Amino acid sequence: MRLYRSMIFGLFVVVASAMLLQIARAGGNYYPPVSDALVKEECGSCHLAFPPSMLPSTSWQRLMGGLKNHFGDDVSLDPASVSRITAYLTAHAGDTGGARYAEKLLRGVSTVDPPLRITELPRWLKEHRKVKNREWQQQEVRSKANCPACHRDAERGYFDE
Numbered sequence: 046m047r048l049y050r051s052m053i054f055g056l057f058v059v060v061a062s063a064m065l066l067q068i069a070r071a072g073g074n075y076y077p078p079v080s081d082a083l084v085k086e087e088c089g090s091c092h093l094a095f096p097p098s099m100l101p102s103t104s105w106q107r108l109m110g111g112l113k114n115h116f117g118d119d120v121s122l123d124p125a126s127v128s129r130i131t132a133y134l135t136a137h138a139g140d141t142g143g144a145r146y147a148e149k150l151l152r153g154v155s156t157v158d159p160p161l162r163i164t165e166l167p168r169w170l171k172e173h174r175k176v177k178n179r180e181w182q183q184q185e186v187r188s189k190a191n192c193p194a195c196h197r198d199a200e201r202g203y204f205d206e
């Protein structure tokens with residue numbers, strides 16, 4: 046009888062946490078952060094290691110194929126690193142492994158002519174329309190790609206206000 050009761054309780058805990066997780070996700074502000082050490086190191090030194098679910102996999106392929114001219118910087122890597130990082134990013138991209146997180150952000154985004162920037166996605170632009178020019182130009186911000194300046198928990202994957 047005791048065993049039976051604790052099983053029921055265990056089931057309750059599982060169901061309740063699954064529901065809480067759903068609620069958290071429904072907010073749409075969670076994008077799992079990069080969990081791969083190599084990607085964090087090579088793609089997180091100049092800016093936030095952007096969550097792979099924020100772009101479709103073809104965007105990551107395009108970015109990884111053009112590291113010699115990466116928005117004006119040469120960020121070339123050895124071929125082994127390139128293929129490992131590409132594999133990680135594409136596996137967790139917004140239209141593959143990260144699809145359940147990126148549904149809204151990537152709605153209507155072309156995977157044939159994929160964007161290279163998160164900050165050019167229609168949904169991103171829409172969410173940031175209210176941010177004033179003056180705020181973008183502040184010392185601590187400077188670039189739209191500097192997500193953590195405004196989203197304090199960006200490193201942990203949360204992009205609330």
Ligand code: HEC
Nearest residue numbers: 087088090091095116118120161162163164165188189190
């Ligand atoms: C040497 C510095 C440096 C490294 C290393 C680097 N980047 Fe960048 N990255 C930049 C710069 C500079 C920009 C343009 C930022 C801006 O517009 O303010 C950028 C922009 C980006 C953007 C577009 C951001 C936006 O506007 O939405 C993505 C995506 C990106 N990088 C991915 C990567 C990936 C993936 C790697 C690892 C392979 C990487 N970066 C490594 C310097 C770097």
Ligand code: HEC
Nearest residue numbers: 074163172175176180181186189190191192194195204206
């Ligand atoms: C200058 C400050 C600023 C920067 C830099 C910034 N954001 Fe935001 N972001 C905001 C504000 C403010 C909102 C809330 C808009 C609203 O709720 O009306 C927002 C909203 C969002 C949302 C939607 C959250 C929601 O409530 O649904 C996402 C996702 C997001 N930002 C991602 C990013 C990413 C990714 C970057 C970097 C590439 C970034 N932001 C850079 C200020 C910023």
